[in-house]
Amino acid sequence: MTITRRNFLATAAAGGTAAAAACATLAPSGAQARESHQVPENAVGLLYDATLCIGCKACMSACKEANSLPLEDNIGEKLWDTPLELSGKTYNVIKIYQSGTMENKDKAENGFAHIKRSCLHCADPSCVSACPVSAMQKRPTDGVVTYNKDACIGCRYCVAACPFGVPQFQYDTPTPQIAKCQLCKHRMEQGKYAACAESCPTGATIFGSYKALSEEIERRRAMKPGEPNLFPRRTPDSGDTHEKAAPEYVDYVYGQKDAGGTQVRYLSGVAFDKLALPMGLPERSYAADSETLQHTLYGGMILPVVALAGLVTAAWKGSKDHHDDDDFDMFDHPEGGHK
Numbered sequence: 001m002t003i004t005r006r007n008f009l010a011t012a013a014a015g016g017t018a019a020a021a022a023c024a025t026l027a028p029s030g031a032q033a034r035e036s037h038q039v040p041e042n043a044v045g046l047l048y049d050a051t052l053c054i055g056c057k058a059c060m061s062a063c064k065e066a067n068s069l070p071l072e073d074n075i076g077e078k079l080w081d082t083p084l085e086l087s088g089k090t091y092n093v094i095k096i097y098q099s100g101t102m103e104n105k106d107k108a109e110n111g112f113a114h115i116k117r118s119c120l121h122c123a124d125p126s127c128v129s130a131c132p133v134s135a136m137q138k139r140p141t142d143g144v145v146t147y148n149k150d151a152c153i154g155c156r157y158c159v160a161a162c163p164f165g166v167p168q169f170q171y172d173t174p175t176p177q178i179a180k181c182q183l184c185k186h187r188m189e190q191g192k193y194a195a196c197a198e199s200c201p202t203g204a205t206i207f208g209s210y211k212a213l214s215e216e217i218e219r220r221r222a223m224k225p226g227e228p229n230l231f232p233r234r235t236p237d238s239g240d241t242h243e244k245a246a247p248e249y250v251d252y253v254y255g256q257k258d259a260g261g262t263q264v265r266y267l268s269g270v271a272f273d274k275l276a277l278p279m280g281l282p283e284r285s286y287a288a289d290s291e292t293l294q295h296t297l298y299g300g301m302i303l304p305v306v307a308l309a310g311l312v313t314a315a316w317k318g319s320k321d322h323h324d325d326d327d328f329d330m331f332d333h334p335e336g337g338h339k
């Protein structure tokens with residue numbers, strides 16, 4: 001029998017498939033599974049309460065200034081910073097939901113509501129898991145998801161991996177980087193905190209420890225709608241509060257469990273599926289799923305074993321056929337091969 005390139009590869013694939021089936025049977029189920037990472041003990045984050053947001057966009061301006069980002073003109077007036085979405089020049093954008101007559105704030109029917117879009121600083125980030133050179137990292141101390149432009153090779157895996165559509169590639173520069181909020185880590189090094197929270201006049205965006213923000217979230221969810229309550233500005237414990245009737249929140253804290261949970265969380269009076277945030281994400285992180293699969297395939301040596309088994313099968317079959325037929329023509333060698 002003559003061994004052609006085609007039947008060698010077919011034999012190798014068949015051997016590999018058989019080996020894969022055997023490996024799958026033998027692999028201890030779930031032995032390599034890893035659980036979603038949880039937020040670190042000293043995690044920090046943001047709480048954005050859409051019911052307090054008046055759409056002034058002070059947070060957007062402060063973010064641009066704090067991160068030395070250029071203005072973005074999307075309406076052609078060359079006067080204002082008018083980003084409509086996250087972009088290579090914009091880490092933070094306030095968007096608006098509108099319905100019918102727009103008479104009612106934070107109502108789905110004939111109403112409107114604002115929503116802040118920026119990095120959610122996932123507990124177990126897909127961007128970090130997908131980055132092949134660790135340019136994206138999650139700080140073990142406070143859980144901030146950082147980006148190192150010097151390590152980045154521009155593959156954009158993080159862009160594809162993020163379930164929230166956050167990282168943006170700078171297409172319009174000869175030295176592109178990935179653009180995303182790093183929770184103002186450079187300001188934290190100066191003893192400050194997120195510029196968006198510091199600048200928000202209503203306390204719609206506040207910065208604090210994950211634990212303090214969790215307590216604030218529960219406090220607000222326990223409020224009786226319509227009754228006057230105090231809402232802190234800037235941080236949960238700033239002492240600078242303003243009084244306002246408690247809103248009627250939807251029964252969902254966005255970011256509490258979505259895609260494994262995030263350190264930026266949201267409250268709203270309008271369902272989140274109307275607010276440009278993806279709903280229906282699993283509670284288990286995508287990073288846990290993909291790394292479990294990788295570890296099962298590589299850590300369990302299944303892929304290498306499959307490849308080796310395929311090649312050994314093909315080589316053995318070739319050798320057997322060679323001895324049987326005394327006609328071994330590896331890869332259709334033009335001279336007729338070894339005799």
Ligand code: SF4
Pocket residue numbers: 052053054055056057058059060094114116199200201202203204205
């Ligand atoms: S600064 Fe505060 S109130 Fe103004 S748009 Fe931003 S989050 Fe809303």
Ligand code: SF4
Pocket residue numbers: 119120121122125126127128145161162163164165166167180
């Ligand atoms: S929101 Fe996206 S970019 Fe931000 S940490 Fe999560 S996966 Fe990464």
Ligand code: SF4
Pocket residue numbers: 059062063064066067091092118180181182183184194195196197
């Ligand atoms: S934390 Fe800093 S970088 Fe992130 S959205 Fe707020 S101001 Fe912008």
